[in-house]
Amino acid sequence: MDITRRRLLILLPAAAIAWKFVQAGTPESSPNYILAEHWWGMLIDIPKCIGCGSCVRACAEENDVPDGYYRTWIERYHVADWKIERPEVESPNGGKQGFPPNEIGDGKNFFVPKLCNHCVDSPCTQVCPVGATFVTPDGVVLVDKSYCLGCRYCVQACPYGCRFINPKTNTAEKCTLCYHRITKGLTTACCEVCPTGARQLADLKNPKDPIHDFLKTHTVQVLKPHMATGAKVFYNGMDGSVR
Amino acid sequence: MFKDVEHLVRLAAVMLIALVAFVVLRAAVVPRSFGQYGHYRGAAIAEVAARPIAFAGHDTCEACHTDVVDQKKQGRHIVLSCEACHGALARHADNPASVTPPKLDTAVLCARCHEANSAKPKASPQVVTADHSGGLACDTCHQPHRPKIDTQPATKPATEARK
DSSP: OOOOOOHHHHHHHHHHHHHHHHHHHHHOOOTTTGGGOEEEEEEEEGGGOOOOOHHHHHHHHHOOOOOTOOOOOOEEEHHHHHTTTEEEOOGGGGTTTOOOOOOOSEEEEEEEEEEEOOOOEEEHHHHHHSSOOEOOOOSEEEEOOTOOOOHHHHHHHHHHHEEEEEETSSSOOOOOOOOOHHHTTOOOOHHOSSOOEEEEEETTTTTTSTTTHHHHHHHOOOOOOOGGOOEEEEETTOTTTOO | SSSHHHHHHHHHHHHHHHHHHHHHHHHHHHHBBBBBBSSSSSSHHHHHSSSSOOOHHHHHHHHHHHHHHHHHSSGGGSSSSSHHHHHOHHHHHHHHTTTOOOOHHHHHHHHHHHHTTTTTTTTTTTTHHHTTTTTGGGGGBTTTTBOSSSSSOOOOTTTTTTO
């Protein structure tokens, strides 16, 4: 077939449309994402959390978390007067549907959202016998589903109770910090839907990330610092009663 | 030197075969990317990252729904991401015609954030919905994108606007 000017003019838009479909069909990759340029963590601003459960619902939807299991959850603390060593903690259905009103007399009440702390020296990755879980070069603790034996060592090792065995796949599962989102320049599902900004994804290697100013000017704590896990989920305004 | 050197040669041969078998088998069964970054399969990182997204993100929503953004700018709900209430809608963003967001039940949805609870921060606007609206859907009076009601009713419910 000779390529005449007329045929070329017809062919070109057709090829362009076809190319659009080819592009749409290939899974979204992140060619511009460089592992060494990021170091992920999260900031949780406890005084802002209203316990609405949006994060828990969003996480379940984004990551197909089975019912009754949680990659993130919210706890409601009740501390009676001076008894900070004996807080009453509840988390009905992980806080997925919010919390019923509570009017427990004296003391203070507040919410604490929890998730994987993406520890630098994570106990869960240290105990894995097969190298199925690991800290990525950008600081996220992930599970290799096709390598996991389901031996549950990591579930026991995590001091924060952030892991579970998925009943369908029988492999260990946990928060991925929405790795499939953050590598595409999006924030995590929980941070996306948080109505008060109580959860903020933080890139600790990005000097422009507002986390740095926040950390300089606020009293920030990690969970169980005595475990020396190198947790990277920072809690602002956290009460001493939080476990 | 040795009397029965033949034995040793045989033993060495067997060990050599075992070593070769081990090296060959190991190369065959250990994934190529194992050890790329550490003691794990490097390709697993890309596999986890390849998962499709469910929440499109508010930037995607706002690219089309500029009218809603203008409305939200007039009220305090401007800080809310669209999908905080409307749910995960990446599929709608990919194909707006065939996937449409479900209608929301404001009586349930608004209460999740605004139902009074002593554990909520005091600055967060809260009401006791039973007293405030008596089970009426919130959007009977409030426009969720711009929730403040301009003309306040003469008798303002006592529990309202505990800010």
